[in-house]
Amino acid sequence: MTNRERLLAIMSGKPPDRIPWIPRLLLWYNAHRIAGTLPERYRSANGSPWSLQDIERDLGLGAPARDGRIFETRLHGVEVRKRWLNEMELLTEYVTPVGTVTTLFRGSEVLRRHGIQDLQVEYMLKRREDYPAVEYIIEHTDYIPTYDEYDAYEREVGDDGYPMVECGDCPFHHWMRALVGYENAYYHLHDYPNEVERLVSLMTQRDREIIWKVIADSPARLILHGVHFSSQMTPPPVFERFILPYYQELSPLLRARGKTLCLHGDNDTGRILRHIEWAGYGMVECLVTHPMVPTTLEEVRAAWGNRVIIWGGVPSTILEDLYTEEAFEAYMEQLFRTIAPGDAFILGVADNVMPGAKIERIRRITQMVAERASYPIRTERLPV
Secondary structure, three states: OOHHHHHHHHHOOOOOOEOOEOOOOHHHHHHHHHHOOOOHHHEOOOOOEOOHHHHHHHOOOOOOOOOOOOEEEEEOOOEEEEEEEEOOEEEEEEEEOOEEEEEEEEOOHHHHHOOOOOEEEEOOOOOHHHHHHHHHHHHOEEEEEOHHHHHHHHHHHHHHOOOOEEOOOOHHHHHHHHHHOHHHHHHHHHHOHHHHHHHHHHHHHHHHHHHHHHHHHOOOOEEEEEEOOOOOOOOHHHHHHHHHHHHHHHHHHHHHOOOEEEEEOOOOOHHHHHHHHHOOOOEEEEEOOOOOOOOOHHHHHHHHOOOOEEEEEEEHHHHOOOOOHHHHHHHHHHHHHHHOOOOOEEEEEEOOOOOOOOHHHHHHHHHHHHHHOEOOOOHHHOOO
């Protein structure tokens, strides 16, 4: 089977010939390409670097295929002004007839040297008076389907993988994470409950009437809609009140269209594992587990069984010098025992293969997959 066939089989609840091995190598690649420190093997005779796709193939990896899109957004009736305050800070003003709101993104030499995006440090919603302007922006955002563009991207990915399409976040968590910021979200919930409820209700209505239809009618089958939920910032009471109802309405609509709803799970989700399943998620990708968070892969597997597809299993830290070769080997051997016989599982790195990773360990995992990951994985045949 190809990696595309393996992913489609797993999404359909069928077994693959072997466990797919598809980590995200982009951060590692960008950091070393920018620094000129790619392994010598990955530099051509004239010194130019190999493409990421060629390196993935050389390492025996599938393609994460996260660059496809099924819609684009456009603002109308809003003037957007961008201004660099200095080399590291970008201020953006959104001017509307009912007020102006701003965001501020700040970079650093380290982040940019590694090809990592700037950090948002100021958000649109800072005070009660900002809410009408943000409502206006929401109401004046158009969503234009880009299905032909998606089809072309799927053909480009080919047998290396299957596109995962990013479709934003649920309204409440988007408000919390991108519009007001985690630090101020709970203050706003306490101080401006009516404004928060009005805005989130408006966003939910827009999603239900516009975005859900665009997603449902699209040719994409793997839909990433939800990111960074955590035991700390979206604990069970918050998840149940503000997030669960949204997904319990959306997820059946997507399942009826043969689509898999996916969560980007690069956070500590130990206290909300059941809630993620109740929400109707069929897959959690970039799932972070111990030693990066308290929750172990064994605990996640026990909670979800084969009902939620796990895409992850390899914490990025075990690929670095912090872990000895012996500790790395022991972790991987236990991983194959944990996931046996291999249902509903895609082997990946959570969240990314970082710049400090030892690329030899990626190649070693490829070897392990070839030796141990044919379906079904039989624990009695694994090394003791």
